[in-house]
Amino acid sequence: xxxDMKNVYLDHAATTYVxxxxxxxxxxxxxxxxxxxxxxxxxxxEMRDVVETARDLIAKNLDCRTAEIIFTxxxxxxxxxxxxGVARANKNKGKHIITTKIEHPAxxxxxxxxxxxxxxxxxxSVNEDGIVDVKRIKEALREDTIIVSVMxxxxxxxxxxxxxxxxxxxxxxxxxxxxxxxVLHTDACQAVGALDINVLRLGVDMLTFNGxxxxxxxxxxxxxxxxxxxxxxxxxxxxxERGFRSGTENIAGIVGLAHALDLSQKEKDKENKxxxxxxxxxxxxxxxxxPNSRLNGDAxxxxxxxxxxxxxxxxxxxxxxxxxxxGIYVATGSACSSKSLEASHVLLALxxxxxxxxxxxxxxxxxxxxxxxxxYVIKIVPEIAKKLTEMSSL
Amino acid sequence: xxxxxxxxxxxxxxxxxxxxxxxxxxxxxxxxxGEEEIFKADGVGIVGSPACGDMMRFWVKLDxxxxxxxxxxxxxxxxxxxxxxxxxxxxxxTENGGMAIEDALKLKPKDIMERLNGLPAxxxxxxxxxxxxxxxxxxxxxxxxx
Numbered sequence: 001x002x003x004d005m006k007n008v009y010l011d012h013a014a015t016t017y018v019x020x021x022x023x024x025x026x027x028x029x030x031x032x033x034x035x036x037x038x039x040x041x042x043x044x045x046e047m048r049d050v051v052e053t054a055r056d057l058i059a060k061n062l063d064c065r066t067a068e069i070i071f072t073x074x075x076x077x078x079x080x081x082x083x084x085g086v087a088r089a090n091k092n093k094g095k096h097i098i099t100t101k102i103e104h105p106a107x108x109x110x111x112x113x114x115x116x117x118x119x120x121x122x123x124x125s126v127n128e129d130g131i132v133d134v135k136r137i138k139e140a141l142r143e144d145t146i147i148v149s150v151m152x153x154x155x156x157x158x159x160x161x162x163x164x165x166x167x168x169x170x171x172x173x174x175x176x177x178x179x180x181x182x183v184l185h186t187d188a189c190q191a192v193g194a195l196d197i198n199v200l201r202l203g204v205d206m207l208t209f210n211g212x213x214x215x216x217x218x219x220x221x222x223x224x225x226x227x228x229x230x231x232x233x234x235x236x237x238x239x240x241e242r243g244f245r246s247g248t249e250n251i252a253g254i255v256g257l258a259h260a261l262d263l264s265q266k267e268k269d270k271e272n273k274x275x276x277x278x279x280x281x282x283x284x285x286x287x288x289x290x291p292n293s294r295l296n297g298d299a300x301x302x303x304x305x306x307x308x309x310x311x312x313x314x315x316x317x318x319x320x321x322x323x324x325x326x327g328i329y330v331a332t333g334s335a336c337s338s339k340s341l342e343a344s345h346v347l348l349a350l351x352x353x354x355x356x357x358x359x360x361x362x363x364x365x366x367x368x369x370x371x372x373x374x375x376y377v378i379k380i381v382p383e384i385a386k387k388l389t390e391m392s393s394l
Numbered sequence: 395x396x397x398x399x400x401x402x403x404x405x406x407x408x409x410x411x412x413x414x415x416x417x418x419x420x421x422x423x424x425x426x427x428g429e430e431e432i433f434k435a436d437g438v439g440i441v442g443s444p445a446c447g448d449m450m451r452f453w454v455k456l457d458x459x460x461x462x463x464x465x466x467x468x469x470x471x472x473x474x475x476x477x478x479x480x481x482x483x484x485x486x487x488t489e490n491g492g493m494a495i496e497d498a499l500k501l502k503p504k505d506i507m508e509r510l511n512g513l514p515a516x517x518x519x520x521x522x523x524x525x526x527x528x529x530x531x532x533x534x535x536x537x538x539x540x
Contacts, residue, residue, distance in 0.1 A: 315473050315476075318472070321474045322419070354444065355444035358444070358447040393468075393470055
């Protein structure tokens with residue numbers, strides 16, 4: 001049935017391709033429309049209008065003011081700007097930060113940097129299901145807490161965090177209404193293509209997302225910064241992006257990101273339904289066919305395209321390479337950490353023993369993933385797990 | 395320009411050598427289910443730990459003089475380089491009619507790596523445990539005859 005070599009890319013949480021519609025919109029901005037929005041002539045003015053129209057489209061999707069959208073080079077920069085920028089600009093207001101142990105390194109590493117600069121960071125554990133307990137946030141809040149940063153959905157296990165509840169806990173237990181602190185930031189890079197991103201409903205003050213996970217371009221990101229929040233820039237220069245982020249605007253990226261976001265938000269209900277069915281089918285079959293395998297993270301409160309499974313006696317990288325040879329492209333841990341030999345910090349935070357944390361496989365489905373693809377995966381993965389289990393010393 | 399890196403996006407071309415791939419995808423002499431009783435090893439060694447992500451079991455069979463390794467088996471939990479390096483060691487020990495214990499005990503991780511035409515630097519430290527597993531197996535045999 002599957003004699004032909006397939007190409008099944010199930011690593012959409014690492015990155016997606018750029019969809020046709022978005023590519024088409026971006027293309028003129030590489031060759032025909034190349035002006036600098038800061039120029040005073042009509043070519044520049046046209047580009048200024050393009051940038052502001054794109055900013056407006058993003059603001060509409062987030063239900064915020066146009067001026068609250070800042071363009072950056074991507075998710076990592078947006079996270080860095082949010083955390084380092086707010087902390088450094090407001091250190092006289094407090095030096096305590098709350099985050100979780102399952103954040104992306106783009107949040108954890110700036111936090112570690114701030115510890116070197118004299119800040120104190122509380123890294124909250126999560127429950128076994130991969131979801132942060134809001135009670136723990138309440139307990140961790142202090143008079144001098146200036147930032148709470150919790151990701152919207154996790155990049156490895158796809159679990160969705162209770163951002164709205166966290167916002168409420170902060171409002172109810174701090175003097176935020178008077179002081180503005182702590183500022184609530186969320187990294188929504190994984191969530192933005194599938195979940196509600198209305199910042200008023202979410203109750204967040206800052207939100208990070210980028211183009212490369214939503215069928216938009218790489219190298220472009222957004223930081224939503226609620227009006228009134230002070231932050232210190234990371235990059236100094238010509239004063240673009242209201243001084244928060246200098247550098248000539250990446251116009252093709254900005255336009256592409258805006259449209260990718262708009263399209264993904266419009267399509268999300270229908271696409272989520274399709275992906276959820278495929279995801280649940282994949283999970284059910286793999287758990288049935290691989291003895292003693294387990295699903296990591298809550299079964300329902302997770303992104304519609306994410307399945308993360310630990311195989312009992314087989315190390316993740318070995319599985320990834322065997323699957324690669326069969327034309328199935330998946331991840332173990334996350335793409336960002338595969339160059340280190342450490343077990344996934346996310347799975348360890350869930351309380352998994354090291355060997356199970358080493359053994360995870362992340363399947364993230366995408367727009368072009370079909371039932372046929374999943375059937376192929378369901379056939380191949382258990383075969384390879386069996387082969388590697390036979391060689392395993394565990 | 396260094397052309398070795400021309401295809402850095404392709405795992406097939408950049409991460410592991412052809413020799414690693416050969417031993418990883420077609421490993422030789424791993425201990426199959428139920429084979430242990432038939433194999434009747436003279437010694438068995440275990441090194442590494444699942445927490446580190448690599449663990450090896452190594453069985454050796456000696457000739458009548460008990461001076462030479464004539465056959466071996468292994469099982470490895472770990473990444474591609476861990477699996478490939480154990481398979482390569484098994485090949486080195488058993489080719490040309492087997493290796494004298496004296497010579498086998500002199501094997502270093504470097505020798506196994508050379509057989510594999512190299513490994514990525516990050517993988518060398520923890521994944522090449524074969525020589526230790528072999529020594530543990532020989533040690534186990536020596537203890538058993540005392």
